[in-house]
Amino acid sequence: MSLRHGLLGLLAEGPASGYDLARRFTEVLGSIWPAQHPKIYAELNKLAAEGLVEVESEGPRRRKAYRITDPGVVEVKRWLTDVDVDHTMRLxxxxxxxxxxxxxxxxxxxxxxxxxxxxxxxxxxxxxxxxxxxxxxxxxxxxxxxxxxxxxxxxxxxxxxxxxxxxxxxxxxxxxxxxxxxx
Amino acid sequence: MSLRHGLLGLLAEGPASGYDLARRFTEVLGSIWPAQHPKIYAELNKLAAEGLVEVESEGPRRRKAYRITDPGVVEVKRWLTDVDVDHTMRLxxxxxxxxxxxxxxxxxxxxxxxxxxxxxxxxxxxxxxxxxxxxxxxxxxxxxxxxxxxxxxxxxxxxxxxxxxxxxxxxxxxxxxxxxxxx
DNA sequence: CTAGGACATGTCCCTAGGGACATATCTGAG
DNA sequence: CTCAGATATGTCCCTAGGGACATGTCCTAG
Missing domain, CATH: 1.10.287 (Helix Hairpins)
Structure with a gap:
């Protein structure tokens, strides 16, 4: 259940599309938190439905940039401070x-x-x-x-x-x- | 798909029951390869059906000890040498x-x-x-x-x-x- | 104008894993 | 004798993740 918060956290830095987020995940997080684009798009839609993110703008090629909402920021912070760290390591x-x-x-x-x-x-x-x-x-x-x-x-x-x-x-x-x- | 080979590998050291294997997984492997007993029992049954392990003995309290078979040993070795290492890390x-x-x-x-x-x-x-x-x-x-x-x-x-x-x-x-x- | 390639978003299915729940069996303490 | 607790094996359901496949959009080189 961390992909959700990973996306929220990245969006807290500024608006981005699913495509952008997928690239950031493979480039920066590839070896410590892999995520495929299908999951990212699906999760973004869920987050939007729950009001934790919203569509900031629509661009060319059906591009949708998302922006984190106030409840979204609250949720990441809650996760960071109140939810126990999952130390699972599977090597x-x-x-x-x-x-x-x-x-x-x-x-x-x-x-x-x-x-x-x-x-x-x-x-x-x-x-x-x-x-x-x-x-x-x-x-x-x-x-x-x-x-x-x-x-x-x-x-x-x-x-x-x-x-x-x-x-x-x-x-x-x-x-x-x-x-x-x-x- | 590594639980399978983890079990085979442990059984290569000698016969053991699902209970034994579950204990070894939590004690030794708990932090690097967690596995719950339901999965272990299920996998053992599959392995037995495929002939990679066999029931060595039945003990008190419905205990079933498994022994690795020759094809089982071949399969672990194949995994160790021919199958690419999965370097996925999710921290x-x-x-x-x-x-x-x-x-x-x-x-x-x-x-x-x-x-x-x-x-x-x-x-x-x-x-x-x-x-x-x-x-x-x-x-x-x-x-x-x-x-x-x-x-x-x-x-x-x-x-x-x-x-x-x-x-x-x-x-x-x-x-x-x-x-x-x-x- | 057209075809290839990058950009961009999705559906679908299958397996692995987490976790709650169920059950049988034996031992030992009282 | 009885009951708690350890031993031992499972069922069931739900979610997360991997990966194949599908589709639409725009740009650019020829």
């Missing part, structure tokens, strides 16, 4: 890591190298983003300040995963002889 | 962080402190687990070696998030006067 790579013992050493090494470079690349992307932000490319509004904080989380998270994948390559595959079974 | 706390600018400073500080201690606690839990593993409490099988690697990821991930939440508390709320607007 398939970590689930897989439980079963590394079933892979043979070569495969595992290849896998871990691929994972490491995947995470390293994402971390670098976020780092670039942060550098551009710090250079002032996106201005100095409070919104971009928050974005900077989100980006920092991306950097740290993906760096941690990259380091982990590299570290895992150095872990000895298994103990062939348990300590109590020698002799 | 509500990061989505929320995009909207920190809508919270007032006090609320935000309280929020970040709560987040930091939440993550710190989880990191500590994983660290304890790792220490127990390193002391040999869980033996030295290849399975526990893999578990150790998974735990390490938990430690690093949650430490990174805790550090981030602490760091975020030191970030100035916003720039009241943009650099080009002074004078």
């Amino acid at each position: 398939q790579p970590l689930l897989r890591s439980l079963f590394f013992w079933m892979m043979d050493t070569d495969e595992l090494q290849r896998h871990l190298e691929a994972e490491a470079s995947y995470y390293r690349e994402l971390a670098d992307q976020y780092r670039d983003y942060a550098a551009r932000k710090d250079r002032g490319e996106f201005g100095y509004s409070e919104q971009t300040q928050s974005m900077r904080v989100t980006i920092e989380a991306g950097i740290r998270l993906y760096s941690a995963l990259a380091d982990w994948a590299e570290w895992a390559q150095t872990v000895p595959p298994a103990k062939p002889t348990p300590p109590h079974a020698n002799g | 509500q706390p990061l989505l929320r962080s995009l909207f920190f600018w809508m919270m007032d400073t006090d609320e935000l500080q309280r929020h970040l402190e709560a987040e930091a201690s939440y993550y710190r606690e989880l990191a500590d839990q994983y660290r304890d687990y790792a220490a127990r593993k390193d002391r040999g409490e869980f033996g030295y099988s290849e399975q526990t070696q893999s578990m150790r690697v998974t735990i390490e990821a938990g430690i690093r991930l949650y430490s990174a998030l805790a550090d981030w939440a602490e760091w975020a508390q030191t970030v100035p709320p916003a720039k009241p006067t943009p650099p080009h607007a002074n004078g």
